[in-house]
Amino acid sequence: MNLTPIWGSLTVFIICPLLGGLPLIDWITYTLTGRHLSKLGTGNISVSAAFYHGGKLAGITAVLSEAAKGVIAVLLARAFFPSGSVWEIIAIIALVIGRYWMGKSAGTTNAVWGIVAHDPIAAALVWLISLISFTIIRDRLLGKYGALVLLTVIIALRNPNQPEYGVATFALASLLAGIYQNIPDDLDLASNTEQSSSNKMFRFFQGDKSIITLDSKLKAQEVGQKAANLALLKQLGYSVAQGWVLRPGDDLKAIVEILNPTPKSPLIVRSSAIGEDSPTSSAAGQYISILDVTNKKELESAIVDCQASYLQSSAMEYRRHQDQSEESMAVLIQRQIEGVYSGVAFSRDPVDRFNDSVVIEALPGKATKIVSGKFTPQRYRVAIPEVDLAQEKSITVTQENIRDDGVDIPIGIIESVALLAREMEDLFEGIPQDLEWTYDGEKIWLLQVRSITTLQPIWTRRIAAEVIPGKIRPLTWSINQPLTCGVWGKLFAVVLGDRARDLNFEETATLHFASAYFNVTLLGTIFRRMGLPPESLEFLTRGAKFSKPPLMSTIKNLPGLWRLLKREWKLGKQFKSDRLKLFDPILSAIEEQPAAELSPTEIIDRIDTILGLLDKVTYYNILAPLSLAIRQGILKVDDTELNYTKTPEVAAVSALAEVANQARKLLATEKITLDSCASLFAHIAENSEGETILNRFNLWLDRYGYLSEVATDIAIPRWRDKPGIPREMLAQFFFDSHGTKKAESTSDKTTQSLKAKLVQKRLNLKGIVAQIYNKLLANLRWSFLALEQHWLDRNLINNSGDIFFLELEEIITVVENPDGEIARQLSSIIEQRQQQWLQERELTSIPRLVYGKPDFSTWKTPSVLDSQTTFKGIGTSGGQIEGVVKIISSLQNTGAIDRQTIIIVPYTDAGWSPLLARAGGLISEVGGRLSHGAIVAREYNIPAVMDVANATKLFQDGQRVRINGQTGLVEILD
Template structure:
């Protein structure tokens, strides 16, 4: 037996989820009533193996009649007497309270147990509930074996509440992530759970602590009877709201902290006794609706190495939102697809992660003849919820006539935007050269303020706008080429798409990898350098005469990269070279046959073969079609390459912004305005400018805003938010319970050709990259440009997000690494050590064992 305070991290399998999480809350100083657990192993000892058969009614009778061993009997009584009565006897199952299968209300709970005789009957009732038909059926529906269920019994001090209820930290109907829902009833919460009473209902913004609405139930005064030995009845008189505002705010503050502790939306059971709040349970919200989200939104192209890869800081989002909103509006206006006045909001943040307005974009693009919704969605890895091709705009004479101005403008846009982007890059190169001469530490505050404002308001805007418009041009180039590609295949061409967009010009994200590989070859030829690399620390490695010099040159040229390049809180390689050292150590163990440049050369022949096929198909009288096909192929290949080129310059801008921002943060910390220099990233950049300029800011008010913003970010850091959100998509938590060895096939988007068989290695974060072995198949939610050096180590890539034009797809094609992207819940359905067949041609993943 274990008291809540005694439960440790490795006790989950013996105490069950409910007791384990209540222990975690209690150890985090939340007001959880005292209690102890009769562990799963003790319960098994209490009830013999023959009495636990799940298949016969006779066995259940034996459980009810079974005598508890005397030693256990006395121990339970001893702990019960310490706790005092009344108590609540609760089931705590290992399999409950998880995303997708909460088992809420399935197991037995016995309240108000007032004596020793009733205690053991309650324990048996709770233990026996795991064999009930409703529990077994619930387990079957959620693909959990009934034989795998394991249960402990949790005995807890009974609260005699004035009011109790539930609190949802996110509105589970509307999906509003800042709106908490509180439901309260008089006395105990059982009538609320069973639906016997109408509760008071409160909607509250948990982060601004503002009551939005109150719905008060007009029930009369009521006698609360609490059956049980020695337990008196209690009269509760109803006068207005069950919860006064002070108690309500205290409850909400506590809920914000609980959500921040777990990092995902919580369903919290609570009780109030004499104005003191007690937390009775906290578990993830397992079903979420999005009725309050208007339109259709996606993280596509924001997530794979983008700003949605993690919860976004207010600082980063203020930079990104400003440019994305203006760039999207300007681009669509320039190609004459929207009027000069347009109030559409193109981006938003849900659950701490940015989304963009895919519904509005599709509606606009659908005006163009030849638009095919399925092609659009597949390119970006957007979940498809319709049959066939979805919205298709036919190529009619009238439609083509109306579209001529747009198509002419778009053709000019490709050329003119390229010139603007080149100009932005040249301007930034000059700025970068002048920046190198600046000494941030010795700058006066006024000069630093001017530098910061110029960097974030002008330099960043110019280059990032160019980058976004390059992305938009790349998407349009892809749609244009796909139209002629599909038309040719309908006429019998049998072209393969992926080989035609591989073997691009040398990609900037790939060049550092080639340089690092070259260093690894020199190390292999120098035993002393190899020994230092394998056994020395970072300082010793950089002190080596040849190895250290090579690495310093590498960092000097590519140190602006990081493992999460759009998270300004993350150090760049120049600040922390640990990832580079670990990657170099892995490269040094590989043979020359793994040379990434050789792999790229192989891809070139695949592309040229497919190109010859296309030229043969368009020979003879198809000269005009061939010219059109080749021109659009050239355009999409150029923009796919150029997007990665411009992205690298964008990464350099963010590296500078981090450096300057940290210096601003350091000075604000010296003025006792910030507690840490990196707290600057929890404020939007316009507010940072205002605070730095203000001679007498309010430090306490600033700290409160920082804490509120941090709490919001922490609240969703572990939440697996849906990639698409809105009325078209209903949230599905379809985590399938797959065990190693189970044969299964999963479908995604084919993004890099080829087939490979290998061992799965699930990497949820770059910090787990050291798990990778040569030849593994990388399974992850998404990749980041900073992950590119890992590609020579792997034989295949599987991600949960992304599409044909995403970073992971582009890099995989360059290396000839088969890739299947947008495989739903790949990190949950696949496990380390499984062998799978990855088919990058069909977009399939099959588990072998």
């Protein structure tokens, strides 16, 4: 038996890929220069990278080594198969696969020289025809892909009776084309004309087509953010000077040839490096700009100097400090505007992060005088109040310093620049912007627009305030933050796939002012990678309507969306399985043995068990409401078609109202006066049949005692911890027959359409998941309280509730080592954190958006304008009502409520439901259509408006207001 073909195929499929992946270029460059290509630039170990990072000698040696690989692959195949066989092409394919798989480069040089060794005549024909064609067409992209088509056709024509040659060559061409789409073009990696000799052969083919202008749609990854931003603004109609862009690797002589600067029409040459002016790195002052370029010689010199500034030691050190990869430098050339007044503007104050004004610095003359630091500009602060509905508010300009020259910038120009700055912020997805501008006597020109990197990331209270409301203690946050961020990270990773590798989902949320905030900057990055439109980010920052993604982005994300859809479809079945195997059995076991009976070590084991369950159930607690919203939106099912009676917040209220109604029947025949909760329970206890009512109430408390006014915060007492709160709720229902009737008569929709049933399944699932989630959190709280009692007995801590000012890892450490350093420092740790938390708790209002890392001590509560009478929120339950305001900040002090009362609350959780059953309307500072308050309001058919910022401070008890639950409008009537 002839084993030669077998050994030959093994050589081709094993040795050739290994040969391709052999990092000879990296070794050569490191030997000659001491630099590892895998750790520089894009990380590609390519010929052009060797030229760029290692110089000509490294580049030329790299070319020879890669050419040798191609020839060796063909010779290896030839050692086992006849000369010129199709196995030689297959060997080249295997070589290229290994080159891409292990070396992360295209392998073009390998393929070219492999084809030369395989069929030199075909290689020569491809080169000759390409040269003739591309001399006329002069398009590099067409040249690159056209050569692959030519290669396939010529090889096939030279082997007309052997179709396998055409098939193999087509596979090689397709492989290379696919690789070109997935990795940066090697020809674009070099930063200027002196750094890549491999570019020289292509510059002729580029011709005039390599010259691009700001009138084109430009990509930041190709020409830098500065040029891309200006091109976008020019297309949108803003005043941007005419400009040209020299891409990395393009021939500067071509652009010098077409431009003709003169003393009367000078040009300015500016950097537009890849990575410069990005949302996280401005690179301000790192690269040079050359003004007053008046002839071609100066223009050529200015371009070279600008490119060279990319390699200056200070610029390279800056990029290392910012953890930026080594990319390349594009050069931006623009017509120079002779400004009468010029300056810079910040859409948000980069120093005073809580000041909502636009900050402008301006001087007579050119804008470079401002950024040079050699002149003291005039500084202005411009207040632009948010326009509320139809009310018009004037812009206020304050000049903060007076210059000695006595030259004042016209206020009209300052106001226009301020409005322009806010327009730029809105245009760039709500991210604060830094503008360079100049006024030429007729109009304001934009010279540069970039993000203010020191105000990153942006944090929003929207949604976060609903998920984790109130002032949060350290223990709660040390548990909730990793749970929430981890699950959201997993879901986003499902959709994004490999595009999520560099994202740190642990930064999804943080605490400011002892309050939860979500990371708008990170979410914006996620949205962009998902292909969602910019307006989607406004949904988080300003409450705009969520926009549908474009068709192309949906197609691009189809694999991820399909994975998410499969999870959504299996959600109910998967939860049922986990509930039967995990949630119900473990919860039952936990509830059978109180935590107070356990030792500290056993309590920690229980806490670990609960946290493991919470990690699983948090996934359902996030995906179930998301699935509900998606189904309801796609199937267009109205809220009125759904049955909310199985949700914990509605079921608990209905059951409590039923107990109150039975108590009313029991005492109906007694001629007594009841005026308080205490007197009610006293009369029930004295009644011969009152024990039945008390037993029913206690059974209700056992069933729903895990609820509280903030179920997600384990530091907040549950109803079981403070039974006085639910006893007061029962009394309120007893005295309010209307509220009791409304709570008992919740809708039970037995007949539903097929679409409504599909949505109802997710609503029911959401309710069951919420019940288990809240029960686990309640038992987690009771476990920490049991541990705290052990510590109180040992005098490790001083007061009840102190444990909630510690973090989870600290608690575990103390249990494992009760005599360790942390155990000895517990009192000081608790005291310090408690003082800060008490200070932050006293803040009557906090900003909805926070920029960067603010200092809470500098925050000042904004004053409320007395003249404002109309406010806009999110309408979540239809209907309109006029009533009297009652502000309720806590369930412990609610007072009298009737159908004419419009209650105003800071947030709503399941524990607030009994209030809504008795109220006529609801206004909440936070929340949306799926919040607890919205769900209960719709069930009880009362108008509700959510997301009215600082509502508990804007209104006063006794005011008469009108709310519209459809439009979200709230009007003060007196």
